[in-house]
Amino acid sequence: MGISAGRTAAEMLALARQLGPLLDGEARQGELEAAVTAKAAEALSNAGFLRIQVPKSFGGDQLAYVAVLKIFEELARADGSVAWLLRALVQHAGLFSTLLPDSGAKALFAEPAKTPAIAGMPAPLGKAERVEGGYEWVGRYGFASGSTCATHFTAGALVVEGGEPVLADNGEPLAVCAVIPREDVRELGNWEVYGMEATASIDYEIGPLFVSDDFVVPLTPFPTRLAREGSPSFKLGPKIALPTGHSAIMLGLAQRALEEVALLAPSRRRLGMPSALSDQSLFRHDLVLRHAELTAVRELFYVRMTDAEESVTGDKPGPLDAVRSDRCTQVARHLHDVAIRCVNFAHEWAGSSALRRGTIGRVWKNANAANTHAVLDRNNLVDAASTILEELATGAKHFMPATKSG
Structure with a gap:
């Protein structure tokens, strides 16, 4: 299958959504083999996802980083493991095609059909x-x-x-x-x-x-100037690109967890309960709250990431400033906390169904595994507190009486 250069974000997101049922169908076997299945790997290769962050000068798509994050999110709805490994392969391809010396970059990336994994x-x-x-x-x-x-x-x-x-x-x-x-x-x-x-x-x-x-x-030190124009994520630097790449995957996992428990709810009746989950007041109450939390944090995440990306690629691009960096760190950790609440909610209400081999159990395992990653360490929030303290204190000073002079 040929891979055309310069594909749009909309095309690649649609392709990720199209592959969803196939990847979901292969996920169980991937768990058993402890490796992505040959069928899933072939589908990903044919789709050419490895090139979404490769510079256009090498025939890549060079997509905006927010667009790449939405692709990771969509793939994670189908299978978190596939999204996780593809995120690593995509970001490495983008990193080296953007930063390697010309000789090495041309040797590895000059032929679009042979993009290295x-x-x-x-x-x-x-x-x-x-x-x-x-x-x-x-x-x-x-x-x-x-x-x-x-x-x-x-x-x-x-x-x-x-x-x-x-x-x-x-x-x-x-x-x-x-x-x-x-x-x-x-x-x-x-x-x-x-x-x-x-x-x-x-x-x-x-x-x-x-x-x-x-x-x-x-x-x-990470380069402040790239060897060639490439994905904006590398202007953000690894401190931001790594946790936010993981965050997109957590969004997809949490969304799938809520979707699955909602699908199960009309037919699931727990022992001692007079009616199905979908008729239980507590379930309905908590589902609405979890959905609201996830919707809100997703919106905040993409607002923060769009602002950060525009600050390093816009009319007056420059290094990512401390305030924007801290806000990205803040939302990445908060997003993981919200996602874990959603996944645990689905797992608990699914009852024994979640213990059996199936989607809710798989999503729960994958999300809780992802939540342990070092780049989401809570000490990052401590480091981000300085600019937030300053912003909040400045807001309070608005109500303080003006100092009289003379």
């Missing part, structure tokens, strides 16, 4: 010894979501010279991230989990291995 952990857990023309790389990594689909792996590392860490101009340890062919990676397994089983987020080792400068990008 890059799994792995970009965090600097390895060591990269500076040598002529590149780095001597060694490291052990985890959570390579999408590993069974991968043609390449990514790996982050701290840069060392003569065994000593190299510091960047700002005093931070210098870190880099590489793209490495799958055949140069030792896959270690270690993915026996409860939730997000089909992501196949295995452990792996690299090196000692020489990695050319052609396939390495700076990680910290």
Whole structure:
């Protein structure tokens, strides 16, 4: 199946929705295999989702980040594991096609039909010894979501010279991230989990291995200027792109949970109850509240993300300011809390139906697994409090008497 370049956000969102029944139908087998099924993987590959964040200069779609988030959300309604692994592969393809030197970017992304599927952990857990023309790389990594689909792996590392860490101009340890062919990676397994089983987020080792400068990008400090025009998410930086990518998936999972329990409600009668769930006052009351919470946080999330994206891509683009950054952090964590309430509500009211292999149980597992991710640590809210405290205190000062002079 050919993949045309420059597809629109509406086209790709419609394609994600069209694939929903197929992905949902394959989800159970994906859980059992602890990997996305061959049928689902082929459908995703044929759809060309890997190119939605690749620059148009390489035949990609270069979609706005908010549009990409809505695609992740829609895919998560069908299967959270598929959305999760695809988010990783999509964001890695976008990252490296945007930041790699021309030589490496052209080698990997010049042919649209051969876009690499890059799994792995970009965090600097390895060591990269500076040598002529590149780095001597060694490291052990985890959570390579999408590993069974991968043609390449990514790996982050701290840069060392003569065994000593190299510091960047700002005093931070210098870190880099590489793209490495799958055949140069030792896959270690270690993915026996409860939730997000089909992501196949295995452990792996690299090196000692020489990695050319052609396939390495700076990680910290993250570049303020991109090698070429690409997805706006990389102007937002990983601090925002990672938790908000996860947030879109949580929206899809929570929405599916409410949809499924609403579908079940007319026929589900719990022991001792005189009528079906759909006629129970407490169920109806709580369903309305959960739906309102989810609708409101979804609206807030996309308002915040649209504002952040426009601030780095508009008429006067610049780095994301602290206030917008903190608001994105705030809504990402709050969204996860709302989503978990929705999923737990559906799971509880479904009763024993949720214990059996089925959609509500799968969504509940996947959502609670996703909620444990480090990028959603609650300490991020503590860090975001400074600008919010200032904003609230400024509002209160409106009611204070003006200071008289003289």
